Amino acid sequence: MRTMASVLYGNRVRPVCCSLWKHQHLCFSLDNISIMDTKYLTITSGVRDMTAFLPGHDIFVFARMSPDTLGRTAWVCRKWRYTIRNPNLWRNACLGIWQSSGAEANYRIVQSLYDGSWRMWLVSMLAEIPTHSYMWSVTTVKMVAKLMNLASKADCVFKGDYILIKDQVETALFYPGLQYTLLKMRLRLRDVPAISHRRGLTPFVFVPFEEAETSVLNLPVDKMDYFVTG
Amino acid sequence: MSEGTKEPDGGEEKVVLKTHDGQEFTVDMATANQSGTLKNLLSEVGSSSNNPQVIPLPSSITSRVLGKVVEYCQRHAAGGGRRGGMQALEQFDEELVELDKDMLLDVTYAAAFLDVPRLLDLTSQAVADAIKNMSVEEVRHYFGVVSDFTEEEEKVIRSECPWAFE
Numbered sequence: 001m002r003t004m005a006s007v008l009y010g011n012r013v014r015p016v017c018c019s020l021w022k023h024q025h026l027c028f029s030l031d032n033i034s035i036m037d038t039k040y041l042t043i044t045s046g047v048r049d050m051t052a053f054l055p056g057h058d059i060f061v062f063a064r065m066s067p068d069t070l071g072r073t074a075w076v077c078r079k080w081r082y083t084i085r086n087p088n089l090w091r092n093a094c095l096g097i098w099q100s101s102g103a104e105a106n107y108r109i110v111q112s113l114y115d116g117s118w119r120m121w122l123v124s125m126l127a128e129i130p131t132h133s134y135m136w137s138v139t140t141v142k143m144v145a146k147l148m149n150l151a152s153k154a155d156c157v158f159k160g161d162y163i164l165i166k167d168q169v170e171t172a173l174f175y176p177g178l179q180y181t182l183l184k185m186r187l188r189l190r191d192v193p194a195i196s197h198r199r200g201l202t203p204f205v206f207v208p209f210e211e212a213e214t215s216v217l218n219l220p221v222d223k224m225d226y227f228v229t230g
Numbered sequence: 231m232s233e234g235t236k237e238p239d240g241g242e243e244k245v246v247l248k249t250h251d252g253q254e255f256t257v258d259m260a261t262a263n264q265s266g267t268l269k270n271l272l273s274e275v276g277s278s279s280n281n282p283q284v285i286p287l288p289s290s291i292t293s294r295v296l297g298k299v300v301e302y303c304q305r306h307a308a309g310g311g312r313r314g315g316m317q318a319l320e321q322f323d324e325e326l327v328e329l330d331k332d333m334l335l336d337v338t339y340a341a342a343f344l345d346v347p348r349l350l351d352l353t354s355q356a357v358a359d360a361i362k363n364m365s366v367e368e369v370r371h372y373f374g375v376v377s378d379f380t381e382e383e384e385k386v387i388r389s390e391c392p393w394a395f396e
Contacts (some may be wrong), residue, residue: 060350062357075366078378130233153250 059083067093232245233272244282245272248321253293256282259319264303266345291343295336302326331372334360367394 062070062084070093074084083089170186246260247255251384262268268285275283281385287296305322310317361369370377377384390393 060354061338061357064355066362068357072366073361073369076369076373076377077375117241122320 050062062086062089063092065089065093081187246282246284247296248284248285248286249291249293249296250289251293253296254284255276255293255302257300259302260307263298264307264346265350266347267345270372271302290336291340292310292336293342298326298333298337299340299344299346299349300331303346306348323352327352329356331360335373367395 021222031143062073062080064071067090074081243259244256245259245268247257247268248260249255259272262272271285272283302323305319308323316333327334327337334353334356338350338357341350341353361372364372369375379387
């Protein structure tokens with residue numbers, strides 16, 4: 001028992017659901033144990049509860065989730081919350097999402113700037129604008145809002161204003177809710193837009209996080225039907 | 231014609247997988263070797279056509295689940311084969327994971343247990359996709375998980391992360 005728990009959660013974390021583990025032990029029939037590798041012992045009971053019967057296997061599923069889903073799944077139960085604290089999961093999820101700048105580039109950034117913490121990197125990435133062209137949009141504010149524990153509606157398009165100084169962007173938007181929240185952000189552009197676009201306070205929109213790569217609001221110029229400057 | 235040269239019972243090395251509910255699956259070595267667990271096991275104990283090794287499986291792998299896994303292993307042991315084979319194989323993979331929830335989880339579990347990496351990939355991805363847009367409550371329901379957070383903790387989570395419960 002100790003081995004599975006410590007592999008998954010590290011030695012310092014107290015294993016949870018001890019009674020359940022014990023109970024699982026009792027479910028074994030001897031012939032199963034004799035023939036199979038001991039490392040599989042914890043999974044040979046017929047318990048239907050996924051958290052109980054997938055120790056070590058839930059991680060295969062988690063490894064294929066987007067950061068968004070990962071954050072949500074962490075609240076399902078204690079055990080999954082401990083499991084999802086695993087930085088490798090966040091690393092995987094983040095690398096999967098931001099393929100545009102390349103896995104290696106992402107890796108270098110994380111190593112140099114964020115002490116190798118992908119969760120921290122995620123939070124900061126969310127405040128960064130992936131920009132393709134003159135007509136750009138902040139794609140990730142839905143996640144920012146989530147991380148900032150603000151209420152969020154899945155199909156909202158947020159609208160705010162920004163001011164551009166070199167590659168720094170100051171933004172402000174009203175976030176609708178029971179009480180209006182003023183969300184101020186200082187963002188950094190990866191590509192600096194053309195000078196003609198420096199026109200002080202200009203409207204911008206947010207699109208849902210999941211649609212960042214595909215949304216019509218975030219198309220590069222060559223894929224747009226047309227665009228109007230200024 | 232190759233059949234004629236071989237022994238009546240196939241001649242190749244076989245192995246018998248016995249599920250908890252008593253069903254027996256006889257598979258050849260190429261199929262069994264798709265599973266890391268079986269491969270390891272068989273490399274130690276060996277198996278022959280006359281006296282095939284019988285491997286009992288845990289109760290959570292039912293014959294229906296094992297049937298799926300064996301189907302996958304047989305198909306992949308045979309490989310892509312002729313032209314268009316890889317495409318057919320991919321299509322086979324896609325259709326294989328179109329399962330109901332319980333079956334999908336069971337096959338995931340079996341794939342992990344038997345260490346069939348690509349099948350585990352497929353099913354894990356299918357599970358991850360299934361819960362992609364679910365709220366916390368829905369995920370709990372999906373997996374039959376009872377929340378073990380205390381009421382106070384639950385309240386805090388709900389007030390701090392309402393988006394997760396939408």
